[in-house]
Amino acid sequence: MAEGTNRIEAFSDGVFAIAITLLVLEIRLQHVGVEGSLWASLVALWPYYLAFALSFFVILVSWIVHHDLMRLVHATSRPVQLVNGCVLAYVTFIPFPTSVLAANLRGPEIATAVAFYCGTFVLGSGAFNLLLETIARGQLFRPEVDAQTIGRVRRGYRMAFTIYVAATLIALVAPWWALALNVAVRVHLLRMRYKPVPLVAR
Amino acid sequence: MAEGTNRIEAFSDGVFAIAITLLVLEIRLQHVGVEGSLWASLVALWPYYLAFALSFFVILVSWIVHHDLMRLVHATSRPVQLVNGCVLAYVTFIPFPTSVLAANLRGPEIATAVAFYCGTFVLGSGAFNLLLETIARGQLFRPEVDAQTIGRVRRGYRMAFTIYVAATLIALVAPWWALALNVAVRVHLLRMRYKPVPLVAR
């Protein structure tokens, strides 16, 4: 029933690559008034550049995390395909909260926009946690992956989920701090994984 | 004349991945009035979220079904390339009925929108049935795939086609039931295939 992970990875890679590239479509001169010089308009678009950079980083880290996980897996199954679909749905959805964020970074609704943005990551992190558990339950990890490694990945995923929930709440009162927290947790995720993950040759 | 299925699969995978990622472009704040709070606008977009989730599921299941079929095939041919093109045309078309559905889920035209949405699946299912028959006629199934397996796939495809026709008719009088039927048939398709498909190593 199980098959290799090549095709699910290729499909996922495609979705990540497309979602990360669609982000630029939200940056448009029409979003700012056309009065004033072109230079002033380009400068006034800074919330869109910032949201672009932030979400680019978010999707890039998701891609890295997804692949670090898939490197530990030797086979896929129907439940994994479906839960992985939930992860991908989250990834493809990101351009929308990004556009909401960009349009409201300067306005009175910034708290709502950032909370919505962070709330998306709560769902996404939930999907990643579900994917991890589905893989674990289906015993689809490579034989050389020991329980300690899985435990470390699981702790990282749960920590991220908790922090995204916190960031969503913080956003309601201190939106910029919530955004900073989002960057910080991802930098931490990257560092954690960078260190002594056992080398799984492919 | 025949060649392996690697390249047709890679091309198809790309099309599925892109179509599924384009769905998010239909979700835009401009679709709802800008009066009221941002939160109210985000909530008012629920038909767009629902249509996004529904069509994401539809394309994901189509991708799984497509690959389950291609796993049984050992070679491609010119007719298969063309009929597979019809399947892909159906997949790339889905974002349009999705946007029609989202824009009309709350309005007086919901029956028409859902019928149009379901009607697309009739055409798509027709293309899948045609693909199956083209493969069978060209004797392109792997030698280890027995007639019984092909028969089971064929029955599943024909059942799906019949149900999509029924859903299109039901949509005219009970659109929400038609949408539920669409989800149910796909869950059934996933289950059916999940069970004792003979393992075809790749």
Added chain:
Amino acid sequence: MAEGTNRIEAFSDGVFAIAITLLVLEIRLQHVGVEGSLWASLVALWPYYLAFALSFFVILVSWIVHHDLMRLVHATSRPVQLVNGCVLAYVTFIPFPTSVLAANLRGPEIATAVAFYCGTFVLGSGAFNLLLETIARGQLFRPEVDAQTIGRVRRGYRMAFTIYVAATLIALVAPWWALALNVAVRVHLLRMRYKPVPLVAR
């Protein structure tokens, strides 16, 4: 200097898959007036469906032709990369003349729109001819590909170029006949190639 064709094919496949999927973005309810029923609007969009189907077929055939050509090639070079870039520029451009065609199929400017649409194929076919000659001049065909096969491909490419020029001129007086000619030449191209091309195993 030469390297295999895997990566240029993967990149080209990506471009073909994306261009063919972007076609649907041109189909929008806003293109027709919102007065009248939804059903009437959906019917009034027929020029957009037709243009979508036509250009989908065009890009699909281009993809098949491109791969039939690349199957005969064993290595790539800098000039091939650049000329292949011209072919891809043509492919990614197609959505624009498609939208021009769709918007004018019913109007008084149909002759201009179809001539512009066909003119794009003249440029595209020119790029394909240039690609063939660049491959031939660089002696990049597989050793088992004999001069007769190359000659047959060349005749096919030149015939297509001539017919696209003719179709562009015909479009100015009989646009629907020009569109029909476009379909006919591609069906012919598919048939020609389908027959006794020597089997080049990969």
Added chain:
Amino acid sequence: MAEGTNRIEAFSDGVFAIAITLLVLEIRLQHVGVEGSLWASLVALWPYYLAFALSFFVILVSWIVHHDLMRLVHATSRPVQLVNGCVLAYVTFIPFPTSVLAANLRGPEIATAVAFYCGTFVLGSGAFNLLLETIARGQLFRPEVDAQTIGRVRRGYRMAFTIYVAATLIALVAPWWALALNVAVRVHLLRMRYKPVPLVAR
């Protein structure tokens, strides 16, 4: 810690292919007034065609340069993944300065638009230089790549960076010359690399 470069290349290829295909979405009849004939409108879109061709060439050359670099690398690392992400962010961003350029090629703001366009290449070239140094510092070049080759690539990258800075300044007084300089440096880059790069079989 190190793994092969297959997956980072596949992901990068996807991003390049999508960014290059999105360029066409900026060409729209709505950008020019609808008064006058369709033919006049199509002709009036020439700045959009020119910007499309220019940016298509830019992304194509970036793709070639990226792959020429990756051919010399035998493994990836976390820092390489992140810096490569910066290169990809630059590539996906290109459609936006392209649209700014197209909208202002005929207007009084052409100097600002071209400077913004060239300034993007300064950032992009900076990312490429950073990628090169990250690979060098991580000792990820293939063993058969000698210091002389790396030195030649480094000189090419630094020269390109310098010229993009110069082009950005020149754009403020002579925008068309700045655009010409952009094309010239890329033609030079292609030529330089074309010559005696040691053959690294894959």
